[in-house]
Amino acid sequence: MRPSLQEARSLQQTLAGHASAIESTLDRLIAPVAGGEARLIEAMRYATLGGGKRLRGFLVVESAALFGATGAGALRAAASVEMLHAYSLVHDDLPCMDDDDLRRGQPSTHRRFDEATATLAGDALQTLAFEVIAAPATHPDPAIRIALVQALASASGAAGMVGGQMIDMEGEGRSLALPEVERLHALKTGRLIRYGAEAGAILGGASAAEHERLAAYGRDIGAAFQVADDVLDATASEAELGKTAGKDQEAGKSTFVSLLGIDGARDAARRLADAAVSHLEPFGERAAILRDLARHVVDRRS
Amino acid sequence: MRPSLQEARSLQQTLAGHASAIESTLDRLIAPVAGGEARLIEAMRYATLGGGKRLRGFLVVESAALFGATGAGALRAAASVEMLHAYSLVHDDLPCMDDDDLRRGQPSTHRRFDEATATLAGDALQTLAFEVIAAPATHPDPAIRIALVQALASASGAAGMVGGQMIDMEGEGRSLALPEVERLHALKTGRLIRYGAEAGAILGGASAAEHERLAAYGRDIGAAFQVADDVLDATASEAELGKTAGKDQEAGKSTFVSLLGIDGARDAARRLADAAVSHLEPFGERAAILRDLARHVVDRRS
Numbered sequence: 021m022r023p024s025l026q027e028a029r030s031l032q033q034t035l036a037g038h039a040s041a042i043e044s045t046l047d048r049l050i051a052p053v054a055g056g057e058a059r060l061i062e063a064m065r066y067a068t069l070g071g072g073k074r075l076r077g078f079l080v081v082e083s084a085a086l087f088g089a090t091g092a093g094a095l096r097a098a099a100s101v102e103m104l105h106a107y108s109l110v111h112d113d114l115p116c117m118d119d120d121d122l123r124r125g126q127p128s129t130h131r132r133f134d135e136a137t138a139t140l141a142g143d144a145l146q147t148l149a150f151e152v153i154a155a156p157a158t159h160p161d162p163a164i165r166i167a168l169v170q171a172l173a174s175a176s177g178a179a180g181m182v183g184g185q186m187i188d189m190e191g192e193g194r195s196l197a198l199p200e201v202e203r204l205h206a207l208k209t210g211r212l213i214r215y216g217a218e219a220g221a222i223l224g225g226a227s228a229a230e231h232e233r234l235a236a237y238g239r240d241i242g243a244a245f246q247v248a249d250d251v252l253d254a255t256a257s258e259a260e261l262g263k264t265a266g267k268d269q270e271a272g273k274s275t276f277v278s279l280l281g282i283d284g285a286r287d288a289a290r291r292l293a294d295a296a297v298s299h300l301e302p303f304g305e306r307a308a309i310l311r312d313l314a315r316h317v318v319d320r321r322s
Numbered sequence: 323m324r325p326s327l328q329e330a331r332s333l334q335q336t337l338a339g340h341a342s343a344i345e346s347t348l349d350r351l352i353a354p355v356a357g358g359e360a361r362l363i364e365a366m367r368y369a370t371l372g373g374g375k376r377l378r379g380f381l382v383v384e385s386a387a388l389f390g391a392t393g394a395g396a397l398r399a400a401a402s403v404e405m406l407h408a409y410s411l412v413h414d415d416l417p418c419m420d421d422d423d424l425r426r427g428q429p430s431t432h433r434r435f436d437e438a439t440a441t442l443a444g445d446a447l448q449t450l451a452f453e454v455i456a457a458p459a460t461h462p463d464p465a466i467r468i469a470l471v472q473a474l475a476s477a478s479g480a481a482g483m484v485g486g487q488m489i490d491m492e493g494e495g496r497s498l499a500l501p502e503v504e505r506l507h508a509l510k511t512g513r514l515i516r517y518g519a520e521a522g523a524i525l526g527g528a529s530a531a532e533h534e535r536l537a538a539y540g541r542d543i544g545a546a547f548q549v550a551d552d553v554l555d556a557t558a559s560e561a562e563l564g565k566t567a568g569k570d571q572e573a574g575k576s577t578f579v580s581l582l583g584i585d586g587a588r589d590a591a592r593r594l595a596d597a598a599v600s601h602l603e604p605f606g607e608r609a610a611i612l613r614d615l616a617r618h619v620v621d622r623r624s
Contacts, residue, residue: 055489056488056489056492056493056502056506057480057481057485057486057488057489057492059488059492060480060484060485060488061480064480107445111441111442111445114441116436116437116438116441117438117441134418135418136418136419136491137488137491139413139416139418139419139441140413140484140487140488140491142445143409143413143444143445143448143484144479144480144484144485146445146448146449147448147475147478147479147480147484148475148479148480150452150471150475151472151475151476151479154468154471154472154475155472162464162465162467162468163464165464165468166456166464166467166468166471169452169456169468169471170453170456170457173449173450173452173453173456174453176449177446177449177450177453178359178362178363178366178446178449178450179359182362182442182445182446182449183359183362183446184359185442186358186359186361186362186439186442187357187358187359189438189439189442190358190359190361191358200358204358
């Protein structure tokens, strides 16, 4: 189950390479400006640039490559989903939401700037995510671009990520059963991770059956990611995480660890990673990196 | 300049008819749900339904009709821009932004619900605005739908509405010159009003020259609207406005009234309405309602 040393090295190199290409794309797409709106763009850049695992963007690039789509279009779609993800983090960190001062080991956007600027920067990052995938540079065929817009909207709106965030807040202070916690995370973090895998399939012109396989892979890897995140939150230090640790527990939230125990949650994460890998079976060796990623997601240390 | 009684009646009837059709469309597109996300949808409905002038949606419907496009698609695009507008009002009213307790004579969304729910409802309304125009029910041609997405993103993001909001906040407490105030409002309120007129042209398959005329009409009517708004803010009562009056003055913001005086601002609004009307000249009688609207915008009492 645990990847061999050689697999791990190759995945790490690919992760680092894609993260760097996505970073450059983001840097170019959110260019500094002069004038009264300069502070807005600065905050958008602060919230988006300078790291993160770029898991969602990585999935776009590797899933697109599976269908032969490489180059600027896939990187734009990858940058777009990272903007969407960054907007959600900026708003989640606000005092009226999770009230978090730290993000990736740095002051969160409203701490570095102010609440109003952070609210607006999140708003504008969401808009820019749609603007970037809608532009002809992403793909010459408008039908492909509109399919990306529809998939991103469906993954991130009230029936997706934002709906999950609302369920999460409504659940604070009372205990949720396992199916409720699963649904919450399938929406809150899972839908955008699933979108990453789907976006690549859309860009690559995958068949309906292939698209379904990538969506199922994305769904299961998203679930594995969240279960592993709960394990890390319960076991790793703040320095390792680069964010406040143990917050969910303090907020009285039900987590996979509180419901299954640490070992139970670790097992669940591995089973989900195995399920993710199983959907890739028809793609054979071409999907090696996506398979390695599934294992990495549950074995990571931060 | 002031519309005749018959013109006024006909415009009022058309405004009321379109507002009612847009309201039904919004009601259908933001349907209540059960579960932990119920409160989110409730807040989205609260922020969007139950009135407002629907100026932006009206522009979509009438501009589309000018090119022979009527029916469900135009109403969906009209509902979409009203969702986008509603999201901007919900976030603008937040304590960290304009801190406004009243909107359309009712508690603002964060006062009726809470700040976190209002933040998320605004986020999800923005997403839904894009989701609605991207769906095939808006227009069978993906190229038309993607053009709407691009135009809406460009009008509402960092280089449009949200950029204008940032400039507005940066300008608080210091005095701005007229060109700065003009640019601020051209972005903050003008771009989305202009988008309304453009969206109709896009839906109706207007030529590039016709599209330009509608964009210019939308730009000038948007400017006229804002100048007239400053006049109303300085002269009308809170009961007439349905929102807190005189707030801009209190916040030390430069307005068209502080820069031009009441009479100067009234004249400027009329000149802008005349300019808006001049762009419609080639459309003759078919554009009668859009012409009447330009006059109404500067002569309204609320």
